[in-house]
Amino acid sequence: MSNDALRATFFAECEELIESxxxxxxxxxxxxxxxxxxxxxxxxxxxxxxxxxxxxxxxxVAFAHRYETVLDLIRADKLDISAEILRxxxxxxxxxxxxxxxxxxxxxxxxxxxxxxxxxxxxxxxAVKAEEPPEPDFVFAPLSVIQIDDPSPTPSGFVIRFxxxxxxxxxxxxxxxxxxxxxxxxxxxxxxxxxxxPPLTDIDIDENYLxxxxxxxxxxxxxxxxxxxxxxxxxxxxxxxxxxxxQEPDTSPEPTxxxxxxxxxxxxxxxSGPATAPAITEPTTSPAVPNAAATPAQSAAKAPVKTATTxxxxxxxxxxxxNTVGExxxxxxxISQKLAACGINNxxxxxxxxxxxxxxxxxxxxxxMSIRAQPVKSLFQRMGRVVREAGEATAKxxxxxxxxxxTEIDKTILERLADPLTHMLRNSVDHGIESAEKRQxxxxxxxxxxxxxxxxxSGHVVIEVADDGAGLNRERILxxxxxxxxxxxxxxxxxxxxxxxxxxxxxxxxxxxxNLSGRGVGMDxxxxxxxxxxxxxxxxxxxxxxxxxxxxxxLTLAVLDGMVIxxxxxxxxxxxxxxxxxVRPSRSDIHEIGPGECVLSVRGTFxxxxxxxxxFGLRPVRAAAADRSYVILDASDTSVAIAVDAxxxxxxxxxKSLEGNYGTVxxxxxxxxxxxxxxxxxxxxxxLVGLVAPxxxxxxxxxxxx
Amino acid sequence: xxxxxxxxxARTIEFVSLTAGGQGFCIEITxxxxxxxxxxxxALPFAEDSVLGVMNLRGAVIPIVDLAARLxxxxxxxxxxxxxxxxxxxxxxxxxVVDSVSEILSVNVExxxxxxxxxxxxxxxxxxxLLPVDDVMLRVLDLETLFAKGTExxx
Numbered sequence: 001m002s003n004d005a006l007r008a009t010f011f012a013e014c015e016e017l018i019e020s021x022x023x024x025x026x027x028x029x030x031x032x033x034x035x036x037x038x039x040x041x042x043x044x045x046x047x048x049x050x051x052x053x054x055x056x057x058x059x060x061v062a063f064a065h066r067y068e069t070v071l072d073l074i075r076a077d078k079l080d081i082s083a084e085i086l087r088x089x090x091x092x093x094x095x096x097x098x099x100x101x102x103x104x105x106x107x108x109x110x111x112x113x114x115x116x117x118x119x120x121x122x123x124x125x126x127a128v129k130a131e132e133p134p135e136p137d138f139v140f141a142p143l144s145v146i147q148i149d150d151p152s153p154t155p156s157g158f159v160i161r162f163x164x165x166x167x168x169x170x171x172x173x174x175x176x177x178x179x180x181x182x183x184x185x186x187x188x189x190x191x192x193x194x195x196x197x198p199p200l201t202d203i204d205i206d207e208n209y210l211x212x213x214x215x216x217x218x219x220x221x222x223x224x225x226x227x228x229x230x231x232x233x234x235x236x237x238x239x240x241x242x243x244x245x246x247q248e249p250d251t252s253p254e255p256t257x258x259x260x261x262x263x264x265x266x267x268x269x270x271x272s273g274p275a276t277a278p279a280i281t282e283p284t285t286s287p288a289v290p291n292a293a294a295t296p297a298q299s300a301a302k303a304p305v306k307t308a309t310t311x312x313x314x315x316x317x318x319x320x321x322x323n324t325v326g327e328x329x330x331x332x333x334x335i336s337q338k339l340a341a342c343g344i345n346n347x348x349x350x351x352x353x354x355x356x357x358x359x360x361x362x363x364x365x366x367x368x369m370s371i372r373a374q375p376v377k378s379l380f381q382r383m384g385r386v387v388r389e390a391g392e393a394t395a396k397x398x399x400x401x402x403x404x405x406x407t408e409i410d411k412t413i414l415e416r417l418a419d420p421l422t423h424m425l426r427n428s429v430d431h432g433i434e435s436a437e438k439r440q441x442x443x444x445x446x447x448x449x450x451x452x453x454x455x456x457x458s459g460h461v462v463i464e465v466a467d468d469g470a471g472l473n474r475e476r477i478l479x480x481x482x483x484x485x486x487x488x489x490x491x492x493x494x495x496x497x498x499x500x501x502x503x504x505x506x507x508x509x510x511x512x513x514x515n516l517s518g519r520g521v522g523m524d525x526x527x528x529x530x531x532x533x534x535x536x537x538x539x540x541x542x543x544x545x546x547x548x549x550x551x552x553x554x555l556t557l558a559v560l561d562g563m564v565i566x567x568x569x570x571x572x573x574x575x576x577x578x579x580x581x582x583v584r585p586s587r588s589d590i591h592e593i594g595p596g597e598c599v600l601s602v603r604g605t606f607x608x609x610x611x612x613x614x615x616f617g618l619r620p621v622r623a624a625a626a627d628r629s630y631v632i633l634d635a636s637d638t639s640v641a642i643a644v645d646a647x648x649x650x651x652x653x654x655x656k657s658l659e660g661n662y663g664t665v666x667x668x669x670x671x672x673x674x675x676x677x678x679x680x681x682x683x684x685x686x687x688l689v690g691l692v693a694p695x696x697x698x699x700x701x702x703x704x705x706x
Numbered sequence: 707x708x709x710x711x712x713x714x715x716a717r718t719i720e721f722v723s724l725t726a727g728g729q730g731f732c733i734e735i736t737x738x739x740x741x742x743x744x745x746x747x748x749a750l751p752f753a754e755d756s757v758l759g760v761m762n763l764r765g766a767v768i769p770i771v772d773l774a775a776r777l778x779x780x781x782x783x784x785x786x787x788x789x790x791x792x793x794x795x796x797x798x799x800x801x802x803v804v805d806s807v808s809e810i811l812s813v814n815v816e817x818x819x820x821x822x823x824x825x826x827x828x829x830x831x832x833x834x835x836l837l838p839v840d841d842v843m844l845r846v847l848d849l850e851t852l853f854a855k856g857t858e859x860x861x
Contacts, residue, residue, distance in 0.1 A: 616751030662769040671767045679748040
């Protein structure tokens with residue numbers, strides 16, 4: 001493996017570690033004080049530090065080390081998790097994530113921006129050390145556990161309770177070897193508890209039902225005994241206690257075994273296999289089954305949360321696969337078109353077989369798409385950082401709540417969502433949430449909250465950014481829009497129309513430009529990005545209660561629901577998401593208002609007519625506008641009527657980029673391949689509307705409703 | 707001995723010779739992906755005249771350019787006899803429509819004459835050299851220069 005590949009692995013691992021770090025911190029923030037949670041975050045930071053050291057990322061190591069020191073103190077119960085400490089470790093986790101990103105992108109990271117944080121971390125670590133001058137007392141106080149394990153001065157031996165898990169056997173361990181190793185330490189007697197063995201009919205041959213109680217007498221210490229079991233760690237429940245304590249049942253995880261169910265096996269005999277023989281010799285012990293079930297359950301509850309195993313795949317490979325599957329679907333269309341041309345009946349066997357082919361192809365397609373799909377979790381965690389930073393920068397305490405983190409969305413969409421979401425969240429904190437005083441005056445909790453949620457809704461992913469702030473100030477938005485010349489002074493706009501002004505280019509309500517937002521390049525960029533991903537943005541806002549931004553996105557960028565139309569001699573595809581309706585108007589509904597300019601009246605509204613043939617400079621096949629069909633398209637809040645020569649079909653098309661080999665074409669979003677192998681261009685409805693109504697933003701939307 | 711061979715092969719370049727707009731050209735063989743017959747293309751709106759449209763090349767959408775028109779030699783009269791030379795220009799795959807493709811030439815670098823008409827005004831010249839073969843003169847095309855401007859325009 002080359003160094004580069006190793007580095008890539010390191011950073012991928014860092015990402016995962018930071019994810020589990022954030023997860024742990026979230027749990028702690030919600031009041032979880034479980035030892036395992038704290039251990040998990042300590043381990044995450046420690047692993048980053050260790051690996052970073054191996055790569056010589058010294059700054060990363062330096063920061064992780066200080067962070068780790070504080071976490072270690074928390075782990076050792078020397079430092080309580082107060083609100084202040086929680087804030088410190090959360091901020092440190094954000095900083096660590098940023099340092100990792102910086103190191104990944106630039107090869108090194110400067111500690112200057114986090115110097116304050118380092119000082120804080122150090123001062124907390126120092127404070128704890130200073131607090132405890134009588135070190136021995138404190139250090140050894142919590143170690144009573146070890147005293148039990150410690151050998152008594154005149155060791156008479158140990159009682160070892162040993163219960164392997166099923167995994168112990170599947171990993172190839174053999175209890176007899178362990179017992180032999182123990183026997184080397186002293187005199188060993190072995191007793192096997194078979195009480196947990198269920199009746200033969202209920203036996204799961206992979207499960208372990210045996211427990212051993214081993215008595216080791218001789219001059220040895222607990223560490224040596226434990227060392228024997230070192231390789232079985234995590235694969236068994238092990239309890240080692242000095243012989244004297246052995247009779248006390250409280251150290252044992254279970255009530256002392258009834259003597260009746262114990263029977264000794266001489267050491268020189270290999271212990272019998274996990275299940276069979278004892279079950280037959282002791283058939284009366286079956287009632288102990290619940291006991292056996294309880295033990296693994298107990299150990300499972302204590303075990304750390306199982307981390308999901310993941311597969312790291314080069315995204316290019318998946319993309320190639322997606323392309324090939326796209327070909328497969330096109331190929332299906334080709335075959336069915338060819339068969340239809342041969343005059344084969346739709347209900348013939350071959351057509352039925354072809355239908356199966358289509359279902360299978362669709363299934364493969366969905367499967368491949370789901371490889372690309374990723375949970376929004378990592379993005380949301382990053383957004384949590386954004387909100388905390390924004391809260392700090394504006395001195396507004398903000399709670400970040402995220403929901404639906406497991407919602408999956410195409411990786412490409414996910415990556416391109418980061419910028420718009422960052423912007424929206426900053427806006428929410430900066431403009432949405434009021435200052436603590438104002439909030440208290442309004443009778444709201446002093447700490448504002450920003451909620452980021454994701455959910456699947458009818459073939460789309462819906463992401464919401466909601467704040468509980470003051471809501472949109474519509475008067476100010478309108479005044480600002482008039483001031484900036486975006487709408488005429490006498491315009492009468494409805495509330496949704498005013499809200500939509502937020503997305504107009506060059507619009508910004510902030511009176512002063514803050515560090516965070518207010519440069520006026522905000523929401524329109526958000527909208528453009530979302531639109532380019534095939535999505536939509538909407539706002540709802542209740543004065544005094546807060547605002548909610550809703551982003552609706554397609555699940556994937558690889559296919560699109562389209563309407564296949566004929567334009568001149570060409571075939572084109574309109575994205576179905578922007579099609580409102582199709583009409584075949586009578587001649588009297590089309591009014592010529594200038595040379596080559598028409599409007600179409602639909603239910604009392606006049607829509608500009610776009611002749612695609614003319615616009616794209618294609619050879620027209622029909623001259624008369626009247627017997628053409630019209631597709632009413634709604635994009636960028638503007639409706640236009642598109643004159644087309646034919647409407648062929650409505651179907652899913654595979655999107656093929658034009659940019660790779662050619663470049664962008666105005667009015668064209670991409671291309672697709674039709675059943676006959678020909679290419680059809682996919683129309684970019686937003687750009688198309690922009691082409692025919694380029695100054696739409698300076699014109700109030702109400703004009704359309706005259 | 708083997709050293710001499712490698713230096714020898716390093717000095718040899720293989721070209722594909724073709725005609726477009728009635729003139730002889732050659733393109734380095736390493737830039738050519740495949741050569742295929744003309745098939746109907748899908749017209750692109752707002753494209754310059756030399757861009758005839760896009761074609762489906764086993765699932766990839768590639769632009770088809772009339773090489774003669776691109777070189778300013780007038781539009782090729784497109785028919786079934788035309789040949790599409792699929793080339794890799796930088797990271798892009800572009801199909802060039804030519805009149806005919808003739809042969810593969812193994813040429814010693816030293817036999818390529820510099821183009822004496824190289825402009826000094828900074829604009830790239832797409833004919834980087836002249837190659838006399840038998841009694842004809844082939845122009846060595848630099849496709850990157852030829853398409854550098856056009857693709858930016860289109861983008």
